[in-house]
Amino acid sequence: MDLHVRYEGDDDPDKCSARKLARFDLAELHRATRSTPPGIVLNPFADQALSPVDAPSAGDGARHSRLVALDCSWETAEREAFDLQGVHRSLPFLVAGNPVNYGTPFQLNTVEAFAGALCILGEQSKAEEILGKFSWGHTFLELNEEPLERYADCADSTEVVAVQDDYLAEE
Secondary structure: OEEEEEEOOOOOOOOOHHHHHHHOOOOEEEOOHHHOOOEEEEOOOOOOEOOHHHOOOOOOOHHHHEEEEEEOOOOOOOHHHHOOOEEEEEOOOOEOOOOOOOOOEOOOOHHHHHHHHHHHOOOHHHHHHHHOOOOOHHHHHHHOHHHHHHHHOOOOHHHHHHHHHHHHHHO
C-alpha cells in the first residue's frame, strides 16, 4: 500500500514522523488538499471503523491501494480539516507508543496510525518496516499486539467496534 500524507507542518519538524517517513521514501507528503490523492483516509471523526473489508483486492484500482493521513497537531485537528477525497475510516482503540503521547489511547502520531491501519488490513510486514525507522517503533506493536490481532480477525467494521468496546470497558 502506498502511504500519502496531507502535511500541515504545524508541529515540531524534529519529532514529525511523517517527515521522517518521507525522508526514507516510505510516504509521500502533500502540502495541499487538492494535490493529495484519494484513498482510504484515516480520519478520527469518520463514522465507520477501519476493518479488513477495507483492504484492497485484486480488482480494486489505485485509489484503494492508498492510505492517506492528515499530519497536524492534535490541538488543531478538527473535523473540517479532514476534507480529503476517499473512503474515510477511523482507527479503533489503540495506544500510542511514541515518547510524546506514550500510553495515551487514540493519540497516535502519523506513523502509528499508518502502522495500525496496515496491521488491520493484513500488511504486518509493511507496518514493521515503517516503524523500524523509529527507535520506539517496536513499542507501538508490543503495546497493541492483542488488539491489532483481534481487529485483523474481524469480518467488518461492526465487529471491530465490538472488539474496541471490550477494551473501552476495561479502561
